[in-house]
Amino acid sequence: MKIKNIIFYIILICSVSACEKSIETERFMLSSNEKELAPYTLNQTVKFVHSNGYEFDFKVTDVKLNILRKYEIPNIMFQSGNYIAYQIKSVTMTSTYPKLTMKIELGYLNYSFVNPIDSLNNTTVVSSVDSMKGLRVYFNNHYAYLNYNKDLVFDCKSDSVSCYDSIEINGQTYLNVIESKFYYHSDSIDSSPKSVLYNSKGILQIKLCNNENFSIK
Amino acid sequence: MRIFQSNKLGYLLLLTLVLLYCYSCTVEDIDGKRFYIASEARKYMLDTTETSFRMEDNVGIKETFHIEKNIFYNAQVPNYLYYEEFKGAGAISGTAVAEKFGVTYKSVLNQYYFRYSLTSVIETKLEISWCLDDYNFSSNSWEDNNRFEYNFNTKKVSSKLKPKVKFFDSLVVNNITYQDVIEIDYSSLKDKINENTPSKIYFAGKAGLIKFVPLEGIEVERIK
Numbered sequence: 301m302k303i304k305n306i307i308f309y310i311i312l313i314c315s316v317s318a319c320e321k322s323i324e325t326e327r328f329m330l331s332s333n334e335k336e337l338a339p340y341t342l343n344q345t346v347k348f349v350h351s352n353g354y355e356f357d358f359k360v361t362d363v364k365l366n367i368l369r370k371y372e373i374p375n376i377m378f379q380s381g382n383y384i385a386y387q388i389k390s391v392t393m394t395s396t397y398p399k400l401t402m403k404i405e406l407g408y409l410n411y412s413f414v415n416p417i418d419s420l421n422n423t424t425v426v427s428s429v430d431s432m433k434g435l436r437v438y439f440n441n442h443y444a445y446l447n448y449n450k451d452l453v454f455d456c457k458s459d460s461v462s463c464y465d466s467i468e469i470n471g472q473t474y475l476n477v478i479e480s481k482f483y484y485h486s487d488s489i490d491s492s493p494k495s496v497l498y499n500s501k502g503i504l505q506i507k508l509c510n511n512e513n514f515s516i517k
Numbered sequence: 518m519r520i521f522q523s524n525k526l527g528y529l530l531l532l533t534l535v536l537l538y539c540y541s542c543t544v545e546d547i548d549g550k551r552f553y554i555a556s557e558a559r560k561y562m563l564d565t566t567e568t569s570f571r572m573e574d575n576v577g578i579k580e581t582f583h584i585e586k587n588i589f590y591n592a593q594v595p596n597y598l599y600y601e602e603f604k605g606a607g608a609i610s611g612t613a614v615a616e617k618f619g620v621t622y623k624s625v626l627n628q629y630y631f632r633y634s635l636t637s638v639i640e641t642k643l644e645i646s647w648c649l650d651d652y653n654f655s656s657n658s659w660e661d662n663n664r665f666e667y668n669f670n671t672k673k674v675s676s677k678l679k680p681k682v683k684f685f686d687s688l689v690v691n692n693i694t695y696q697d698v699i700e701i702d703y704s705s706l707k708d709k710i711n712e713n714t715p716s717k718i719y720f721a722g723k724a725g726l727i728k729f730v731p732l733e734g735i736e737v738e739r740i741k
Contacts, residue, residue: 352577
């Protein structure tokens with residue numbers, strides 16, 4: 301009986317403490333220029349061509365601006381403590397054939413309350429909030445990651461990215477292009493995506509592991 | 518006299534109903550039995566030693582397919598060919614064992630994800646679930662529209678949605694002759710199927726998927 305009472309009070313105390321009101325400590329909104337990093341509008345048609353010449357359209361099926369929260373204690377069941385709110389933009393586009401889905405997400409995608417610990421010196425690395433900004437390109441269920449700074453310049457330091465001053469695609473010259481490898485891309489010669497080429501115009505090209513590609517027309 | 522005649526008719530009707538009821542009450546006992554895939558359906562089992570293959574469409578885009586034993590919500594399937602207990606229902610009682618053969622197809626580029634199975638739960642059936650992927654789920658993906666079933670005992674399509682089915686002794690695809698080919702044709706049911714269900718699809722015995730038509734004008738064929 302005593303144990304039952306103790307359990308009851310523990311549950312009661314936990315429940316009351318869980319009801320503590322969370323406070324929004326900061327709110328990070330995307331600037332209008334930042335939103336233009338994914339320069340697509342709903343129902344827009346984007347012409348693409350396969351490297352063998354087949355032309356097809358991507359239709360922009362979804363453009364969203366969402367406010368997400370990140371809690372100090374990001375428990376799945378009971379998120380608690382104070383939180384920061386941050387805005388992300390997501391754009392989804394699909395094609396009928398080939399049956400592809402591309403999605404772009406941008407904003408504070410890797411924001412963390414606790415700054416990462418420098419494991420060598422065991423000290424906290426003070427990183428600015430702006431260094432947490434990123435843009436993720438999904439191609440079906442594969443994704444590639446691009447970081448950008450407060451001046452909206454893409455970070456070319458990572459091993460998984462390459463930067464080009466200009467690149468020609470289907471007779472058009474595109475400036476300040478970044479190429480990022482898809483995570484978990486296969487080294488075999490199959491039709492999985494290998495890398496994405498991106499600039500201020502959006503997705504320029506998707507390279508596949510079998511040396512085929514889809515590029516903007 | 519009329520009352521007597523109508524009573525007589527009523528008794529006859531009642532007797533017929535009672536006899537019909539008793540007849541339908543006959544319970545078949547399957548306890549301890551093993552049901553195997555019928556010999557005429559065994560030729561549609563795939564050779565599972567080749568777990569990936571390539572296809573190419575008529576506009577020059579290549580696609581890679583992988584085959585797997587399991588589907589994400591049933592990781593317990595031990596092998597392509599396996600045995601599973603089942604319980605009889607309705608007029609069938611007892612617990613029996615069914616032979617089953619199943620292959621899950623996943624494509625890399627277009628994200629096709631479907632399961633091809635032969636089952637012997639009393640009768641031998643070919644079952645195909647077209648859209649296993651939540652990622653590509655649409656309003657036409659619900660069970661009835663998403664499932665193909667052919668009963669080898671009755672020689673009829675037994676799923677709710679009934680595409681046309683043809684059997685060929687052989688079919689030439691990309692200069693290769695494939696034996697024992699099944700054609701499933703949803704051309705007249707296009708408004709009922711989801712975007713992951715090809716309007717026409719061809720499976721060959723041993724080889725499995727050899728050709729499909731995802732939409733009008735596009736044909737995807739198996740290549741070496």
